[in-house]
Amino acid sequence: MSKRYGFVMLVYRCIDCKACQVGCWAENEVPLGKSRNWITKDGPKGKFPDLITDFLPGNCMHCGNAPCVNVCPTGASYQTEEGIVLVNKKKCIGCKYCMVACPYNARYYHPEEKTADKCTMCVHRLKEGLQPACVSTCVGGARVFGDLNDPDSQVSRLLRKHRAVVQLPQANTQPNVYYVYDSPVDKGGIAP
Amino acid sequence: MAKDKHIADLPSIGESFFWRKEFSRRQFLIGSGAVFSWAMLQKMSFAGGKAEETTATAAKKGVNKVPSVCEMCVWRCGIIATVEDGMVKKLEGNPENINSRGKLCPRGNAGIKLLYDPDRLKFPMIRVGERGSGKFRRVSWKEALDFTAEQMQRIKEQYGPEAMIMSSTHNLTQPYFENLLKAYGTPNYGTQRSLCFNAMTIAFLFTYGVAQPVVDYENCKYIIYAGRNLAEAISNSETQRMMDFAARGGKIVMLDPRFTITASKAAEWLPIRPGTDLAFFLAMGHVIIKEKLYNQEFIQQHTVGFEEFAKAVEPYSPEWAAQRCDIPAETIRRIAREFAAAAPAAVVHPNWRTSNFVNSFQTERTVAILNALVGNWAAPGGLQPVPEEGSALGSLPQPPYPTVTAPRLDGVPWKHPLVPLKYGVIQDIRDALLTGEPYQGKGWLVYRQNPLMSIPERRKTLTALKNLDFLAVIDVIPNDTAYYADVILPESTYLERWDPLSVAGNRVFLRRPAVEPLYDTKSGLMILKELGERLGLGDYFPYQDERDVIKAQLAPVGISFEELLEKGWAELQEEHHDPYYLQTASNKIEISSSTLANSGENPVPAWQEPPAPPVGKFYLLSGKVAQHTQFSTQNNLWLSLLTPDNPVWINAEAAKQLGIKDGQPVIVESPVGKVINKAYVTEGIRPDCVFMAAGFGHLSKALKTTYGKGASNSSLHETHTDPVTGCQALSETFVTVRPYLGGESA
Numbered sequence: 001m002s003k004r005y006g007f008v009m010l011v012y013r014c015i016d017c018k019a020c021q022v023g024c025w026a027e028n029e030v031p032l033g034k035s036r037n038w039i040t041k042d043g044p045k046g047k048f049p050d051l052i053t054d055f056l057p058g059n060c061m062h063c064g065n066a067p068c069v070n071v072c073p074t075g076a077s078y079q080t081e082e083g084i085v086l087v088n089k090k091k092c093i094g095c096k097y098c099m100v101a102c103p104y105n106a107r108y109y110h111p112e113e114k115t116a117d118k119c120t121m122c123v124h125r126l127k128e129g130l131q132p133a134c135v136s137t138c139v140g141g142a143r144v145f146g147d148l149n150d151p152d153s154q155v156s157r158l159l160r161k162h163r164a165v166v167q168l169p170q171a172n173t174q175p176n177v178y179y180v181y182d183s184p185v186d187k188g189g190i191a192p
Numbered sequence: 193m194a195k196d197k198h199i200a201d202l203p204s205i206g207e208s209f210f211w212r213k214e215f216s217r218r219q220f221l222i223g224s225g226a227v228f229s230w231a232m233l234q235k236m237s238f239a240g241g242k243a244e245e246t247t248a249t250a251a252k253k254g255v256n257k258v259p260s261v262c263e264m265c266v267w268r269c270g271i272i273a274t275v276e277d278g279m280v281k282k283l284e285g286n287p288e289n290i291n292s293r294g295k296l297c298p299r300g301n302a303g304i305k306l307l308y309d310p311d312r313l314k315f316p317m318i319r320v321g322e323r324g325s326g327k328f329r330r331v332s333w334k335e336a337l338d339f340t341a342e343q344m345q346r347i348k349e350q351y352g353p354e355a356m357i358m359s360s361t362h363n364l365t366q367p368y369f370e371n372l373l374k375a376y377g378t379p380n381y382g383t384q385r386s387l388c389f390n391a392m393t394i395a396f397l398f399t400y401g402v403a404q405p406v407v408d409y410e411n412c413k414y415i416i417y418a419g420r421n422l423a424e425a426i427s428n429s430e431t432q433r434m435m436d437f438a439a440r441g442g443k444i445v446m447l448d449p450r451f452t453i454t455a456s457k458a459a460e461w462l463p464i465r466p467g468t469d470l471a472f473f474l475a476m477g478h479v480i481i482k483e484k485l486y487n488q489e490f491i492q493q494h495t496v497g498f499e500e501f502a503k504a505v506e507p508y509s510p511e512w513a514a515q516r517c518d519i520p521a522e523t524i525r526r527i528a529r530e531f532a533a534a535a536p537a538a539v540v541h542p543n544w545r546t547s548n549f550v551n552s553f554q555t556e557r558t559v560a561i562l563n564a565l566v567g568n569w570a571a572p573g574g575l576q577p578v579p580e581e582g583s584a585l586g587s588l589p590q591p592p593y594p595t596v597t598a599p600r601l602d603g604v605p606w607k608h609p610l611v612p613l614k615y616g617v618i619q620d621i622r623d624a625l626l627t628g629e630p631y632q633g634k635g636w637l638v639y640r641q642n643p644l645m646s647i648p649e650r651r652k653t654l655t656a657l658k659n660l661d662f663l664a665v666i667d668v669i670p671n672d673t674a675y676y677a678d679v680i681l682p683e684s685t686y687l688e689r690w691d692p693l694s695v696a697g698n699r700v701f702l703r704r705p706a707v708e709p710l711y712d713t714k715s716g717l718m719i720l721k722e723l724g725e726r727l728g729l730g731d732y733f734p735y736q737d738e739r740d741v742i743k744a745q746l747a748p749v750g751i752s753f754e755e756l757l758e759k760g761w762a763e764l765q766e767e768h769h770d771p772y773y774l775q776t777a778s779n780k781i782e783i784s785s786s787t788l789a790n791s792g793e794n795p796v797p798a799w800q801e802p803p804a805p806p807v808g809k810f811y812l813l814s815g816k817v818a819q820h821t822q823f824s825t826q827n828n829l830w831l832s833l834l835t836p837d838n839p840v841w842i843n844a845e846a847a848k849q850l851g852i853k854d855g856q857p858v859i860v861e862s863p864v865g866k867v868i869n870k871a872y873v874t875e876g877i878r879p880d881c882v883f884m885a886a887g888f889g890h891l892s893k894a895l896k897t898t899y900g901k902g903a904s905n906s907s908l909h910e911t912h913t914d915p916v917t918g919c920q921a922l923s924e925t926f927v928t929v930r931p932y933l934g935g936e937s938a
Contacts, residue, residue, distance in 0.1 A: 017818035022301035
């Protein structure tokens, strides 16, 4: 069976420090003011002093049923066998259909290259046996990456142990990025 | 963005009081053609820099991985810099370094934008306009150093060496900075400590003889933090270990008036009334003693003064504390029991910046004692002693220092007998410059420090600086104090220079250039040496270049300089200390402190009522965000994109009563100053508090990215000093907040 790469985001472990974002900017020379990944703050919810805030690390969901790939008129947006959604810059005409189609707002227009641009799972690092830049610098240990088809991978083990959800399931995009909301108090630990 | 712009256009107190909004072009050109504005200098230098960059890169085509040490804060993470064709492209945590554990925080990742900050200092400069006018001319290193040495020599001859103040922040070159000031002969050394953690370090020194014990997170089960916000005031490895601890199911109890990110991770967040942590901890002590939850054997073997403390906390019941700290008595009692039950794998964390209230020292003493009561010292999951940093390294020979007889301007020890000399009380130096007591300071050499932003009552600090005969600044960016300086000596950034070795655990790491200096800058070691030589103090700097210092440090380690370069780190001989032989007068843990008793202070903690805001006023709290370090990173382009300013946190109910809406401009006013800033309306703060993160409201127009953004706490902070520790009480300033309706100049 081929690999199928994906992320498991451990919501409890995210401290919203944004090291992932800066690490990605440097690694991928992301144009100033654009971002391939993000952290969404959900909260504080409730009334003082009974409050909850969740931080959701995000990036391209590398959807199994990717609207960006489906709408691309030139075939520039494509998905590799391992599930990585990429943009072939040579084929991209900068029409931005994919940007509109993406329900997660994961793409941006690269002002110099005049193409769509997005998270690549740091495919160049994967080839060297490294983790994506956002994962390897994640201070809280919230971002976990690996092969979802390998039952021994960290991501598979986490998905067996915890209930996970995807963002916007109603969009039927079949994301390869999963979110675990369990807190260690209920679950006896959220260790990757 | 548009909203931010609106805020940025509003006058802040520093601006309207002290300088014109814009320089006219004509003003730049007064005198001779050699007078330039910041903007013109920067433009000029940028072109020059590019050329130098090209020369440096020509030799180094291809990709290099350079192991070095981060300096985006003081944690000293090991880094590996990826250098492509002479440009630093990426910084990553070095997995061999226990401070980084293979990861970097956002600031560490953004170090590249310090190196390539177009606003950074690029060559030496001498002021030509009024102090604070921002008018400088570019000079050679020779001229800048000659001028600095002449001025320092003049001050020494005219007024004595004590008229010269020298201050520095915590950095690897600090021992050589201390060399300069001690050899020059001034007792006036300023550090940041009295604005930071004097209360904690002195309390633990007096109790354990160890200033900063650490937590054994891996074996710990229960931690109580009092304001230590590790998720935002990131200490990389400790933050990682805290998150592992919490994610494993370790219990965090967080005392903080604000719902910080750490509070959001805590099993229990207790929004305590500011300044009353002492009541909470005294009551914990009361419960532990009354219910005999302490470790009898440990106390008998390793401590002195238990009986006195037991007697002292007799009146401090949880019911008594509840009335002061707004935490229910039952909660305090339960937490005391839980803490004792989890011991010795339970810790009341020593905390970090503890300069909050005059009673912070008593709070920290009580924290130290609670740990001793349950016997967690050197136990798995408890507090661990750490040996003195760098004790295993060698050093260069040097002559003895001259004797200094003049008293210190900061009152150590004549006014503050218990403050260690190397800590000092920097806010008192500022005050001494204003009063002329006990004598008039005339000059100040500031090394990578920014007193204008850090010391309370900025208006006073500005006056003090303006009154000086001479002000020199060594820094990498044109910070606020540099903007007021007579001469600026630009240091190379940490990615361009050699520094003395950094110890992390039982390994040493080397900070070395990832690239050659981009501009006409030098390392701190070379600046100090060349200055020292001009002052006739060359014998104190017996090295030709930085490598000599590093080689001398390495001598006892048994690894050559070349091997270290190759490997990036070296193992130190592991030293075995008896953790129970303590460097206190009794060699035991001093629950009752002999040092305090000998100085006529209460040897055991007692309740000290903190001041509270009158009706209509708020506690002004300050703290950190994960994206910035003190006052030094706000101009970093990437970090500024993430956190461009510091809106005023205000409780939703309080805001409603004042008619303040989220994002609206408000005026925050204290007895000593007033600022305009924008409101952040939230449920996540007590209704009697407002909060502004530190580091914004810069005065330096040369910091073009951050200038005009946010507001400075130091404009608002009153000066309140704890006479025992010299600790500034940063949360004893009370402010009013009201909507800004225009028309009013701040």
